Amino acid sequence: MAAPARVGLRRWLSSRAPAPRICVVGSGPAGFYTAQHILKFLATGFLCSTPSCPAFLPEHHDLAQVDIYEKLPVPFGLVRFGVAPDHPEVKNVINTFTHTARSDRCAYYGNVTVGRDVTVGELQQAYHAVVLSYGAEDNRVLGIPGENLSGVYSARAFVGWYNGLPENRDLKPDLSCETALILGHGNVALDIARILLSPLDFLRKTDITDCSLAALACSKVKRVWLAGRRGPLQVAFTIKELREMINLPGTQPVLNPADFTGLENAVKDAPRPRKRLTELMIKTALEKHREKAVMAQAAVPRQWGLKFQRSPQEVLPTADGMRVRGVRMALTRLEGSGDSAKAVPTGDMEELECGLVLSSIGYRSLPLDPAVPFDTQHSIIPNNLGRVMGVPGIRPVSFSEWEKIDAAEVARGKAAGKPREKIVDPQEMLQLIGH
Structure with missing residues (x-):
């Protein structure tokens, strides 16, 4: 990617949108199925069944955006480059993927190599969630x-x-x-x-x-x-x-x-x-x-x-x-x-x-970015049920969640005869609201 374009990309990423934005790295079947799932279920306000789940998105779900990044100029991964040429029926799924990519809430960015043109750390700052589906290269x-x-x-x-x-x-x-x-x-x-x-x-x-x-x-x-x-x-x-x-x-x-x-x-x-x-x-x-x-x-x-x-x-x-x-x-x-x-x-x-x-x-998979842990023996990113281990997930605290912390401080203060007892440990604050 040319230097001016890279600067422009970084500037665009530096401003986090108020509505949930999810980044999917890789435009193969896994990437597009993930995008489809997210766009379908964000309409309910959540991807998981409990607010403690890191994918719980209680606000702005109607405006949620999914951006797909691909290192090649062209999408579809193994559907295009892995399926045998004499199996055209298997490639019909491209029609569904195309419908997803044309959605107003989905954007495709080809010719962008994550780990080179933009770092995973920058994506974490710009998005509420980053999904790594770049496959086995x-x-x-x-x-x-x-x-x-x-x-x-x-x-x-x-x-x-x-x-x-x-x-x-x-x-x-x-x-x-x-x-x-x-x-x-x-x-x-x-x-x-x-x-x-x-x-x-x-x-x-x-x-x-x-x-x-x-x-x-x-x-x-x-x-x-x-x-x-x-x-x-x-x-x-x-x-x-x-x-x-x-x-x-x-x-x-x-x-x-x-x-x-x-x-x-x-x-x-x-x-x-x-x-x-x-x-x-x-x-x-x-x-x-x-x-x-x-x-x-x-x-x-x-x-x-x-x-x-x-x-x-x-x-x-x-x-x-x-x-x-x-x-x-x-x-x-x-x-x-x-x-x-x-x-x-x-x-x-x-x-x-x-x-x-x-x-x-x-x-086998290859490391994507120094910021992402990688198990070289098994050629996988260490994860727990898909959640990358060793990397904090950035989960914003909403104002309504702050009010839960506020209520807890006031309750503790009342018991001690004070206006409030401030909680000084950030981890305790997050635990109170189920983070």
Whole structure:
């Protein structure tokens, strides 16, 4: 932000409006849903059920204002940059967000980086409440040798590349290999596999970027493996995304029936979504196994498959030490059951050849501002039910609340035969009025 503009922003922030003003940092789904909720419920005068709640706003609620700050010039966060281009129905929520942004009581300020252009401290002085919903801007690392080799990418960067996230526009992934390995069993992993294997005619009808489409048109990838540390009962993707992969034209699922032995009984009492998902994997594994036995190796141009109970230990380099040629995987066994099952190495290893590795093991947040505490070990802002810990919340005292303090002082004075007994501890004053 240019210096004059920054000065203007600071001058505007320096004068606190009489009506409640709430600042939302981040214009992704969380930010817009927060703004919608605030604007809807401020009409009742409160966001929580008790006056002691820091979000209790007893006055001026009809004039309340929500301002949304975004570091990029464009809004909508993961709806724009995270949702797969062939899932346009998921992006329809943008219509609702647009309606919110056009409200007279909501303002959007793009191209403003909180922590650089304006500090959190300044926002605290200018607003009655500051909501941090800036998301997870970094990826979790594998922490294994070789993950910095050419041909190894984070899912976040790859998704940002084909979705047009400015910071990833120059990624230029090398798609000259035949086999890709995706580490992770979530919906993002399936999204990436589907984009890599989708017919170009499908992708041309989406909002995928031109440069990504051109790169995919030249791609040599025809086989995609998705590997996870745990088993079929612990996969994180949902049945909709799995069904899309199974029905993807020109591709063949490769699922080993042995991976699903005994699971029919194991999921009988499981929650319905988990049961249906597992049954679909079992059905697909058995059907494709029978087809292969009858038809030998079908002439399907592209394949994808799930590999279970494998944990990456090392990304293996080519002879020149420059590029990835495979991944050494530790075979695991499961201790426990269900979602709480843990993968424990068995001591056995295997090597999986591939020329492209995509790590889809989750995102992580980064610190926003020195004034905001940050847990670097867990990559989160320490909080109690969403309230940031270690940072005072600025809650003004209204005149009617002062009158409660006044009444308490007069009552104490009367008991001592005095006009009043002044309360000298600010914390005691605040406690009296439920702060």
